[in-house]
Amino acid sequence: MKTIIVDETTEKRFRRRSIIAFIIFFTCIGVAWMSWKWLYNQPLDNSIRGGIQKPLRKVLDMNMDVYSGLYSTQHLVKEYPKSMAAPKARVNGNVGMDEDLFDTTSWKLTIIRAAGDTLLLTLNDLKKLHKIDVVHNFKCIEGWSQITWWSGVRFSEFAEKYKLTKECQMKFASLVTPDEEYYVGIDMPSMMHPQTILCFELNGKPLPMDQGYPLRLIIPVKYGVKNIKRIGTISFHNDRPADYWAERGYDYYTGL
């Protein structure tokens, strides 16, 4: 700390400097406030359903580039012993789960390989594949988490078995409920993660209705919102498919 003793004229100079500094200070506060207002009042990225300010969406998309750079299929989600799994998995969200409109007997998984080229599969077809367990800490975007035990078939193995190699070279998968009320878009590297499963069992028993009977997605590298319940249709795209919560202002990537 430097201390100097000054005469009256120098003191006046310092007092003037002080005033100028305060003018700059208040100007900066004004600019900061106006920038905030500007950002806050920017048009939303989805005015029909609500959403977030367009510049924020841009940053979230930039974040996606940053974090998909961190992503590796080698990074496995921590697994727990089955005994630690919650006896009753929490149910959160029922969009696309209207039971009255859903016919369990006629359900088939629809895979759209290309326009007009679809594959229809029953639950038994899936059960013929190698079944694996995933016991992980299921994380909701709201902030809670719960250790849960799911079983099903690896999506990557399923894709190989049904010769979807070409489709899986595209950038995104779209998964939609039979009534098309709920839908998610997921980047392909996350779909091909070894712990991403087409899941038909919870705690060793068939999925309950409210957990997405007969088939749901369990994708531990994403928040719960992407773990779509009751899959009706899966298709493949290079452009981002529609995503229910992204349309409501959430990050599209939501990778953990």
Place this chain on the structure above:
Amino acid sequence: MTKIIHKHKLPTRWMHWINFPLLTIMIWSGILIYWANDVYSIKVGNTIIFKFFPESFYKALNIPYRLADGMAFHFSFMWLFMINGLLYVLYTGFSGEWRYLIPDKKSWKEAWLVVLHDLGIRKQAPPQLKYNAAQRISYTIIIIMGFGSMISGFAIYKPVQLQWVTMLCGGYESARIIHFILTILFVLFFLVHIIQVIKAGWNNFRAMVVGFEIKSEKINKDENNNS
């Protein structure tokens, strides 16, 4: 006779004032996120002493049902908050300003004397350079806290790709608690800071804006200024 005391360097002042709105935005958007799963409270036995947060608090700040909003702001402004914090650490380190900031051997003992003085129990304040002992300790801790918020933040944000960071924080749930407690401490720091700035008076506040204090002979006898 008038003294000019050069106190805060220009980069320090800029980064201090830039940090203020950034931290405010981070805390505000953090509360928007926390609301969606507001499970923390202070309990003695089974009795809830204080719930984070009361409904009236949420309502007054227009918090409810804005999780998406909160995440968008939090994960956008975190970059600016981190960059500003990092620049401050680098500047303080390379400029040598850290010498005034990092607590030295005397600081731990002297800090008590400062606190006693501030509470009006002890008349004489210990001698100081730029910062007194209590300031050295708290201004150093606040930087460590900022670092802790960043680490625990990443632990919650990317618990799979940055699994080792999450483990460092004692797991996912524990990281969220750490992140929350640090935020509460930031707010408490802020409150004490404001009270101290008001107590220390105009000359001290002005130095944070213009960089120097102006002291004329008469005021010279009263050397006590802390914030």
